[in-house]
Amino acid sequence: MTDRYAVIGNPIAQTKSPKLHAAFARQFGHDMTYEAILGPIGGFAEAVRAFRAAGGKGMNVTVPFKVEALELADRLTERARLAQAVNTLKFDEDGSILGENTDGVGLVRDIQGRVGVALRAKRVLLLGAGGAARGALLPLLEEQPSRLVIANRTPAKAEALRARVAAYGNVAAGGFADFAGEQFDVVINATSASLSGEDVPLPVGSYAAGSLAYDLVYGKGNTPFMSHALENGAAQVADGLGMLVAQAAEAFYLWRGVRPDVTPVIDMLRAA
Ligand code: NDP
Missing domain, CATH: 3.40.50.720 (NAD(P)-binding Rossmann-like Domain)
Known part of the structure; x- marks a missing residue:
C-alpha cells in the first residue's frame, strides 16, 4: 500500500516540501505520496488526527503550528524539547506520536x-x-x-x-x-x-x-x-537552501530509515 505523508501549515501554497520528498522517494523507488495541507487556525490537532486516521504515516509541520505540534506529540526527541518546537511528526505503530525537530x-x-x-x-x-x-x-x-x-x-x-x-x-x-x-x-x-x-x-x-x-x-x-x-x-x-533540503532529508530518514542524497535536489531547486 502507498504510504502517505504531508506538510501542514497556514499559509501552505509556498511550500517546497512536496517537491523535495517526491525527489527523495524517486531516489529509492519508494511508493509514497506527500501532500500539502492548509491547516485551519484553531483546528491543527483535528487536522493531524484526520490525516492519521486516513492512513498517514508522518507529517512535517510549518508556521504557525510548530508549538502546537510540540504539545500534540506523546514523545519528544531531545532536540525538539530544547527547541520547544516540532517540525516533524512520526505516527508510530503503537498509536503514539513522536515529535522531532530537524531544522x-x-x-x-x-x-x-x-x-x-x-x-x-x-x-x-x-x-x-x-x-x-x-x-x-x-x-x-x-x-x-x-x-x-x-x-x-x-x-x-x-x-x-x-x-x-x-x-x-x-x-x-x-x-x-x-x-x-x-x-x-x-x-x-x-x-x-x-x-x-x-x-x-x-x-x-x-x-x-x-x-x-x-x-x-x-x-x-x-x-x-x-x-x-x-x-x-x-x-x-x-x-539556507541547503539547510531547507537537509532538514527535509532528516525527516525522510526518520520516517523511511534511509538518508537521501541532497546534492541533486539542491541543484534542482536552484535551477528552478
Ligand atoms: P523568529 O521570528 O522566531 O526570530 C527572528 C529573529 O530575528 C529574532 O532573534 C529577532 O530579534 C531577529 N531579528 C528580526 N529582525 C531583525 C533585524 N532587522 N535586525 C536584527 N535582528 C532581527 O524567526 P525564525 O527564527 O523562525 O526564523 C529566522 C530566519 O531563519 C527567517 O529568515 C527564516 O526564513 C529562516 N529559516 C530558514 C530555514 C531554512 O531551512 N533555511 C528554516 C527556518 C528558518 P529580536 O529577538 O530582537 O526580535
Whole structure:
C-alpha cells in the first residue's frame, strides 16, 4: 500500500516540501505520496488526527503550528524539547506520536557537508534568538565548537537561550556589540533581518581569516549580511537552501530509515 505523508501549515501554497520528498522517494523507488495541507487556525490537532486516521504515516509541520505540534506529540526527541518546537511528526505503530525537530541538524549537515566546513573546535557566532536559533543550538553544541556565542538584537532573549542550553556546553550570550574584538570562524545568521533586506550590525573585525558566513534565508541572492561578510574578511558565504533540503532529508530518514542524497535536489531547486 502507498504510504502517505504531508506538510501542514497556514499559509501552505509556498511550500517546497512536496517537491523535495517526491525527489527523495524517486531516489529509492519508494511508493509514497506527500501532500500539502492548509491547516485551519484553531483546528491543527483535528487536522493531524484526520490525516492519521486516513492512513498517514508522518507529517512535517510549518508556521504557525510548530508549538502546537510540540504539545500534540506523546514523545519528544531531545532536540525538539530544547527547541520547544516540532517540525516533524512520526505516527508510530503503537498509536503514539513522536515529535522531532530537524531544522538544526539540517543546518549542521549542510555546513559540514555541502559547504564543507567542520564545526569541531571552531569559534561559532549564532545571530538571533528566535525559533531557528533555538533549533540550531543543540545540534551545533553536539559538534563541539571551541566557543559558541549567541548574539541577538534583544540581548535578554539570547541570555534566556544560553540558560536553556547551559548544561550542554559552554555558551556565551549578549547583544551584537558585546563581542567586539572577538573573531569567529563560522557566523550563522539565524535572524530574519535578510527577509526585509536589512543587515545585522556586527562589529568590524568579527570575521577570522578563512571564515564562513551562513545566512538561513534563501532565494534572495547575496543578502546584505553575506555581502557585508565578504567585504569584512569572510572567505565564503552560503545561503539556507541547503539547510531547507537537509532538514527535509532528516525527516525522510526518520520516517523511511534511509538518508537521501541532497546534492541533486539542491541543484534542482536552484535551477528552478
Ligand atoms: P523568529 O521570528 O522566531 O526570530 C527572528 C529573529 O530575528 C529574532 O532573534 C529577532 O530579534 C531577529 N531579528 C528580526 N529582525 C531583525 C533585524 N532587522 N535586525 C536584527 N535582528 C532581527 O524567526 P525564525 O527564527 O523562525 O526564523 C529566522 C530566519 O531563519 C527567517 O529568515 C527564516 O526564513 C529562516 N529559516 C530558514 C530555514 C531554512 O531551512 N533555511 C528554516 C527556518 C528558518 P529580536 O529577538 O530582537 O526580535
